[in-house]
Amino acid sequence: xxxxxxxxxxxxxxxxxxxxxxxxxxxxxxxxxxxxxxxxxxxxxxxxxxxxxxxxxxxxxxxxxxxxxxxxxxxxxxxxxxxxxxxxxxxxxxxxxxxxxxxxxxxxxxxxxxxxxxxxxxxxxx
Numbered sequence: 001x002x003x004x005x006x007x008x009x010x011x012x013x014x015x016x017x018x019x020x021x022x023x024x025x026x027x028x029x030x031x032x033x034x035x036x037x038x039x040x041x042x043x044x045x046x047x048x049x050x051x052x053x054x055x056x057x058x059x060x061x062x063x064x065x066x067x068x069x070x071x072x073x074x075x076x077x078x079x080x081x082x083x084x085x086x087x088x089x090x091x092x093x094x095x096x097x098x099x100x101x102x103x104x105x106x107x108x109x110x111x112x113x114x115x116x117x118x119x120x121x122x123x124x125x126x
Contacts, residue, residue: 002026002115004096009120012086020081020120022096029072033099033106034079035060035113036070038092038122048094050106051079058106063089086124093119 008020022034036048037060047060051070059065067085072078079096097113099105 002100004098004115004117006094006096006117006120009094009122011123011125013126014087014124016086016124017082017084018086018122020083020094020096020122022079022081022117024077024079024098027098027100029077029079030074032103034070034072035097035099035106035110036081037095037097037110037113038090039095039119040089040092043092045095045110046092047110048081052106053104056106083122086122088124091122091124093121095119 003025005023012018031053033050033052035050037045038048039045048064049060049070050058051072057070069082071080095117097116099113
């Protein structure tokens with residue numbers, strides 16, 4: 001059974017850092033790109049970034065460039081989203097996702113991702 005489970009969310013002050021994890025099961029992570037998305041209250045889901053099987057990062061939004069990055073630990077079946085210099089505008093539920101068709105490619109939109117985690121809340125506030 002395919003599963004993606006996000007963890008690591010919480011409350012952080014502006015300027016702080018947080019690491020989210022996406023733990024996967026039911027497929028061999030090594031061959032798959034993993035996308036990160038977020039959805040703030042009252043807003044549409046927004047792509048954050050994608051990490052390819054080789055570890056290359058594709059940013060889906062310019063607003064996180066220079067602040068967010070990702071890493072992967074395939075033997076542990078885990079992909080991490082590393083968030084620095086957090087801003088209140090980063091407050092959202094964060095999701096990881098993958099795709100079982102064009103599975104190694106990051107050059108695609110949210111609608112191309114077929115498997116999603118349940119999300120983890122990130123709140124940036126004083």
